[in-house]
Amino acid sequence: MRGFRRVSYDPNLMICVKFSDDMGRNEEGVDLGGPRREFLRLLMETIARSPMFEGKENSKNFALDSTALREDWYYVAGKAIAVSLVHGGPPPNFLSPTVLCLLVSGSANPKLEDIADTKLLEKVKKVSESTTLEDLEKSHAPLLNYLANAGCLRPMRSIRDRDLLVQDIVMFQVIHRVQGPFQRFCEGLKTLGVLDQIRRHPDSFRPLFCYEPNILTADLVDDLFIIHLSPEGSNKRAAEEMVFTFWRDYLQDAEEDEGPSKLEKILAFATGASVVPPIGFSPTPSVQFIHKGDDGFSTVTALLAVCFEKGGVWFDIN
Template sequence: MESQIAEKVPVQEILLELSSKISTKRQCKFNINRSAVWEGAMRGFQRVSYDPNLMICVKFSDDMGRNEEGVDLGGPRREFLRLLMETIARSPMFEGKENSKNLALDSTALREDWYYIAGKAIAVSLVHGGPPPNFLSPTVFCLLVNGSVNPKLEDIADTELLEKVKKVSESTTLEDLEKSNAPLLDYLANAGCLRPMRSIRDRDLLVQDIVMFQVIHRVQSPFQRFCEGLKTLGVLDQVRRHPDSFRPLFCYEPNTLTADQVDDLFSIRLSPEGSNKRAAEEMVVTF
C-alpha cells in the first residue's frame, strides 16, 4: 500500500533548481551604502532594467563615495542581502516579537509599494544565495501557504489594544463584558464588530472578530502586495507546494547548541612553531 504522506523535499534542492535559471553571463549592478540599505535596494529593484534572473553585482561605497570592493565575488552580494533581511525585519512593515512578526499597516509603505519590494527582496535573497527571512510568525506563514488562518490573541502587537481585548476575553458576566467593551467602542465601530452583547456567550465570538480584523483583515492590501513580490522567481509557488521544507526559512526555530557550533565560534591563533608556548597551547586546544 502506497504511503499517503508526501516525502519532504530538501529546501536546498528546491532552491538549487530555482537558482539554476539565473544567468551568470549578465549582471544587475547595485550601488549600496550600508547606512541606507533599503533605499539602495529600492533603487535597484525598481529600475526598469532590473531582471531577477540576472546575477546581482553589489558594490559598497562609504560616505565619501570610495568603493570598498570593486569586484563582487559573492561576499558583497551576500552581505547586502543579509543587511537587507535585517532592515526589512526592523521596518514599519512588520510588527510584533523580534523572531515572530506579523504584517503591520503603514500608509507610507503602502503608498510607496514597499510591501511588494519586501516580498521580492526575500524571494531574491533565497534564490541568489542570501539568508532567509527567518522572522515571520507562524500565522503569516500559514496565511501565505493556505490563504486563511485563525490568528491567536497573542498575535496582536499593539500592547494597549491587547490588554483591552484580554479584559474582554476574561469577562465572566454580562456586566463585566459590557464594562470591558466600553473603552473599545470606537475601535469596534471601525472594525465592524460593534453590536449589542446579549449574553456572555457573545464574548468569544467578539474576541475572535477583533483578532481577525486586527491581524488579518486590516492588512489585506499589504499582504496581497507582499505575496505578489514573493512570486518573483517562482518562490511563492514552491513555498505553497513544499510548506514543510520552507517553514524553517520563514519562521524562527530555536536550535540546540552543538559542540561543533561552539567550535566554529573560535579562531585559534597559536604562538610560533617550536616555542614552549606553542607546545602548551597545542595541549590546551584538545580540550
C-alpha cells in the same frame, strides 16, 4: 528600493554588490559571493525592523503603514525575500506562523497574542477575561469606536458573545485590516516562482520563514571551511598543521567566551552571512596558509588566513 525598481533589473541574473566607505569610495574586492550575501543579510534585517511589520522580534505580522502602501514597499519586500532565498542570502525567519499560514492557504487562525498594539491588547484581554455579562459590558465599552470601525459592533446579550467578539477583533486586527499589504507582498513573493514553491512545500519553508533556534557551535563553523593543506611530508605542511590548531582554538575560545552570537559574527565576517544560507555557500568557505621565508617553514612567521571574498582572519603562530 531604487535597485529593485530599475527597469534594467532582472531577478534571474546574479546581483553584483559594491560597498563604499564614508567618503563614497568603493571598497576594494570583487563580488564572488561575500558582498552579495552581506547585502542580502543587511536587507533582511532592515525589512524585519521596518514599519511594514509589527509584533515580537522573531514572530512578526503585517502592519498597516500608509507610506509603505503608497510607495509599494510591501511588494518590494516580497521581491527582495524571494531574491534572497534564490540567490544565496539568508531566510526571512522573523515572520509569525500566522503569516506563513496565510501564504500557504490564504487563511489563518491568529491568536490574541498576535495583536501588536499593547493598548488594544490589554483592552481585548479584559474582554476575554470577563466572567459575567456585567463584566463583559464594562470591558466592551472602551472598544465601541474601534468595534464600529472594524464592523464588529453589536449588543452583548450573553456571556457567550464574549469569545466570538474576541475572535472577530483578532481576525480584523491581524488579518482583515492588512489585506492590501498582504496581497502586494504576495505579488512580490511570486518573483522567481518562490510563492508557488512555498505553497507546494510548506513544511520545507516553515523553518525559513518562522524562527527556530539554530545554534552555531565551534565544531559546526569549523566543518563549514575547506582546509587547503600543502602536500604531506613537506615543511610547509608541518607548519600548517601546527598553525591550524590556532584557528580551532580561536573558535573554541569564542564559543566559551561569548557563545553563538560571537560565532555568528565570525561567520558573517568570513562569508557575509551570519547563518548558513538555505542553498548553502558558493563558493565554499576555505582556510589557506601564507608562508614567510624561503623554505616555507618558520614557526615564527607562518600565518593562517581564512580566505573569502572580502577580507581575512590572520593568526601569527606565536
